Amino acid sequence: MAETLTISENLVAESRLPQVDFNNIPFGRVYTDHMFVADYVNGEWTDLRIVEYGNMSLSPANMALHYGQSIFEGMKAFKDEEGNVLMFRPEDNAKRLNRSAVRMCMPELPVDIFMSGLTRLLEIDRGWVPNLPGTALYIRPYMFAMDEYVGLKPSQNYRFMIFACPVGAYYSEPVSVKVEEEFTRAAAGGTGEAKAAGNYASSLYPAKLGQQQGYDQLIWTDGIEHKYIEEAGTMNLMFVIDNELYSPALSGTILPGITRASVLQVAEEWGVKVHVGRLAVETVINAHREGKLQEVFGVGTAVTVSSVSKIGYRGEDFELDMDNRALSQKIATYFEEIRYGRKADSHGWVIKL
Known part of the structure; x- marks a missing residue:
């Protein structure tokens, strides 16, 4: 300095x-x-x-x-x-x-x-x-x-x-989310990847409608086809399918979360196969129907790691097994330990005053 x-x-x-x-x-x-x-x-x-x-x-x-x-x-x-x-x-x-x-x-x-x-x-x-x-x-x-x-x-x-x-804690319990296909959080060329106040203001009304239907948060989808997963209102999203970790790619419409980047890096170091790219809603829903969707969780500064208990999609609810959260719980424990100084930080991420 x-x-x-x-x-x-x-x-x-x-x-x-x-x-x-x-x-x-x-x-x-x-x-x-x-x-x-x-x-x-x-x-x-x-x-x-x-x-x-x-x-x-x-x-x-x-x-x-x-x-x-x-x-x-x-x-x-x-x-x-x-x-x-x-x-x-x-x-x-x-x-x-x-x-x-x-x-x-x-x-x-x-x-x-x-x-x-x-x-x-x-x-x-x-x-x-x-x-x-x-x-x-x-x-x-x-x-x-x-x-x-x-x-x-x-x-x-x-x-x-x-x-x-x-x-x-921001969320004391696992959250339920609804896939949003009508409203758009961010469009290509817009301000989606900026942490701008207006992005959050425009999300309030759709989120309110979702809450009135019994969901805690929305899963935002792309602004063109509403086919591809982007992020949730307060967190980036992660999906475990067949023991592999999937994360929507940063496309200019998704906030580049610092916790997200940290989680992806650590998961790869642990030997987890990580996929970062376009992730269709149907891919996730089909994985659930086939019994392959093991975990869904959000990551971010406020929420840290927050499990998703239920996904609402086109009038149907897809429940997640809250007893099967091995990867997200391992991630949550790891970051809690380094943030509170109980475990050595091998990445140089933690700064002590």
Whole structure:
């Protein structure tokens, strides 16, 4: 990291930490004492600062509110048995944020600013990183337009921020999913591979309809034929068919998940035959009918590894055997052990504060 970076600090006089019940943490509702902020003005990132977490003032004409220039990342920090704070592949999040920024016509953020702000924030608020089983500190870096202008063009000024919140499990039980064939999450040439706020906004209505039908999430399909599997609303998807692992290929319409890439790499190292390519819904359904579909699970920062219990497709439900999750459980255990520092990280993915 560049030694010339200066981060000003205006810290709270009294922490809210004693008020938190870590045995009962709602996901995404409780926030740490501080946040990191940097502003992009006159073509450069400036005024790096850590301040008290709280509301901020925005113009009613703020361009992010009107034209959607807003991107974000999702990360987690963990605490090992010695009380050290551990992060999983944070520089990959910084790089993915910049790929999203390029697609959304926003300035890239130097990785050293991202990492310095993140590291210092976690050093100050390290007491907020929970150490109970299944808990973590969820970290939200994001960037948005700051110009006051009602006109369709890229903003000239931006703000980058990081805040964090202690969390438990995103899904406490296996999830049910419905194959979506009417609505489209992303189309070729669009913003599907960027972690842009608008991608998630457009998914809410179809997801609501699916939930009204009794499903937790959707399996999004391609925007042309609705024949090929892409991803779920909060996670990339994996399928175990005949003891081989299948993952939809990144095609420009799928978020390139950091957990996804890590899982595929580890599975190959374990000798699992991995297929990355176009995966038709019918291939999965036929595998289920033939008794060859052994596991379906999602992977991502928020969910880590989440088993799928049921797939809804054209009015029929296809149940998965929750007693047959050997690979996904092995993967979940492996990543839990390295993220919490209980197992040596041979890949150099975990960074200790």
